Amino acid sequence: MKKVVTGIVFLICITWAQAAPPIVIEITRYGAVGDGKTLNTAAVQKAIDECHQQGGGKVVFPAGNWLSGTIILKDQVTLQFNKDARLLGSTDINDYQNLDPFTDGLGIDVGWALLVAVDAKNIGIEGEGAIDGQGSKLKEQQIATDTRPESQRWGRRPFLLRIVRCENVTVKGITLNYAAAWTSHYFQSKKINIENVKIVSHGVAHNDGIDIDGCQEVRIKNCDVISGDDALCFKTTASTMACSNIVVSGMRLKSNQGAIKMGTESMAPFENITITDCYIYDTNNGGIKLLTVDGAHLRNVQISDITMVNVRTPMLLRLGSRLSVFRKGKDTQQPTGTLENVVIKNVKAQAAAQAQLMPPSGILITGVPGHYITNVTLENIEISLAGGGTIENARQQVPEALDKYPEVKTFGPLVPAYGVWARHVKGLKLVNITLHLDSNDRRPAFVCEDGQNIELANWKIPETTDVPAIVRLENVEKAHIHNINVKGTADALVKAEGNSKGIQVKKNKTPNIKYMLRQ
Template sequence: MKMIALGMGLLISAISVFAAPPVEVDITRYGAVGDGKVLNTVAIQKAIDDCHQQGGGKVVLPAGTWLSGTIVLKDHVILQFKKDARLLGSTNINDYQNIDPFTDGLGIDVGWALLVAVDAKDIGIEGEGAIDGQGAKLKEQQIATDTRPEGERWGRRPFLVRIVRCENVTVKGITLNYAAAWTSHYFQSKQVRIENIKIVSHGVAHNDGIDIDGCQDVRIKDCDIYSGDDALCFKTTSSTMACSNIVVTGLRLRSNQGAIKMGTESMAPFENITISGCYIYDTNNGGIKLLTVDGAHLRNVQISDIEMVNVRTPMLIRLGSRLSVFRKGKDSQQTTGTLENVVIRNVKAQAAAKAQLTPPSGILITGVPGHYITNLTLENITINLAGGGTALNARQQVPEAVNKYPEVKTFGPLVPAYGIWARHVKGLKLVNITFTLDSNDQRPAFVCEDGKEIELTGWKTPATSNAPSIIRLEHVEKASISNMNVLGTADAFVSAEGDSKDIQLRKNKTPGVKKK
């Protein structure tokens, strides 16, 4: 009986150990002062280190304003923000560390951060509080001593949050404000959950909202982002780990640049990514921008159920050959990548009258000579545009810009179609596309240059007048155009030029067109 009692005692003791609540550490126990003036870097870091050494738990920031430089999050630690708690970034750039340096798409050395985790597991940033980088104030103090041009100087400024090679990461409920550079950067991390966060970060250049850089098994949902630079941006600054198995739902996005963007830095693949149910508004440089220009394979991407209001140039899809390298000494230049098997459906867009291209256009799609964008499908797309294009504009020659930075303005000042302009494409399907115009536009609704296996079906085009053609195909082999409802007048429905061949027309309504 004594042996049984002893065994039961050991069992109960073991159960009590495993059932013990996680450690909860208040930063004030380590001397932190929440007046917004005292620098609390050492105190907060000591709280995190002690929590980590005790096996993990929560490090609590109570209500108050907690000034700090770089803080490093450790394994099994959640940084918990109570209501009215604010982590305030120092305005002295010397208070920040760069634990994982790299070069961004513009060639600038970056990586300093306020809150950073490197090679950590089971970490979180949660609660009702906020992290504020004081970006504008930090910049103002920096330029007093840093005399380099702004294009070189900005990289020294810290990101707000950096998560580097971590596993099982949760960022939930928190507000991220006014970063000095990128707001949040997740690099080569797995099992990342970002939910119900709010970002308001603008006022200095390069204020990206969420940057997902070579991460896998990521879920992002129900976030509200207003960013000075790209709002939701997928990157691969290293060739060693793809952006893959990512699901994004229910985002509200406003940006001074792009809302949903993929591939500004693009070395490893982007694959198996689904984005749905997003509202994009007041965005200055592209609603959806899918790019691969540094050798990455962009494939198996689906985007659906997107609404855009007052967005400059709703879509840009680009396969290019810039071929930059971003991790010095760790990567080498790659060959041109691929862009294939992408589906974008159920999009309603009201395009801004003032855009990067004048007159504006709805969708730009372009590879480079010898490298086709392949098997791209756009379905159930409705776009309202300003119009204003002339017959002369319809013959605009667009630069190839093979190795240039991938932006809409790269192909300016305008493109020769008001609706969709496509070049170097194969297996392009454009299904149930509707355009409306606020004024007449004499450019074609669709222009394709160097295309194979093109399918247009179920389009509705507005009542334009005096257009040379509704559709122009240049060097296109095998195209099917069917069930089109053309309300406008034109000299021709389809203008097939160059060595275009095997063009099939079926069941199209074109009462105002002089010839098919």
């Protein structure tokens, strides 16, 4: 009988333990004051540490303005921000820690943060409240004592959120505002879910929205980002872990730089990434930018169902040879990488009339000599452009810029095609491309320099006049150009120059063009 009773008591204890609610700790328990003036770093950290030590649960920020320096999130802890709760970043730069220093793509030492987790598991940040870095106020106080040029001093300013080598991370519902540098940075972490997050972060330089840096098994859904720098950016600042198995959907993006970007820092691969159903607007430096310049392999990327409104230069694809190292002493320089097996489809873009390159162009695709961008497909692409290109513009020589920072302006002052300009490419397939012009443009709709196995199919070309060629191929081997519908006049549909050969031109609708192919 004693054994039976003991067993029953044991089972009851087990059942009670399983049913016990998770630990919930309000930060006020440890003396936090929500007046926006009291520094609460120690009080908030005590609440997180206690929750962690008791096995995990929630640390709650009630309504109020909670001022703090660096807070370290621990295993099994979720931070819950109730309605009208705001975590405010201290404006004293000395209140911040850097738990994982590194160098960014501009060569600046960075890594300080307001809210940081390192080597943690099962963590979360959620709720209806907000985290506000007070970036502009912090900068004002910083420059009173830091006399270095702004290009050097900005790196000392803290990110808003940093997740470093963590697993099972949820960031949901929260609003992230006005970081002093990058807004959110996820580094070499796995199983990340970012959902219904709103970011409004601008006012100081380098206000990236969401930076995914060498992370895997990532889901990003239904976020609204207004950023001073890149809105959604994939990086690999170390060579040891790829950005891979990532799904993004339902994003609304506005940026003073790029909206969707991969590869400003690019040492490890970007692979198996899918991005769908995004709205990009009022963006100043590229709608979609896929870059690998530090040795990374960028491959198996699919982007679809994208709308762009008032975007400067809708697309840039760049394989380059800058070959920087961002974690000194921990990484070594790599050889030039690859950019291959990319599909971008179902894109409708209204390009801004004023762009980085003038007159504007829609899409730039370029490798470097000896390193080709390979097997890229663009399908169902519609772009509206200002036009204005001249005969002289049509012969513009574009710098190779082998080791330069990868940006649209790197290839300025302009490129010789208004629609798509491609160089050092193999297996480029451009299908169902529709172009619109607000004014005459005497540049070709498409120019390819140093290409192999190029296909253009089902293009709709707007009316232009006094144009030497609709398509120009320079040193291109094997090109198939068919079902091109041209409204305007031109001397030639295709002008093949240099050592171009194997050019097929068939089934095109060109009633006002003299020659189908001139060589």
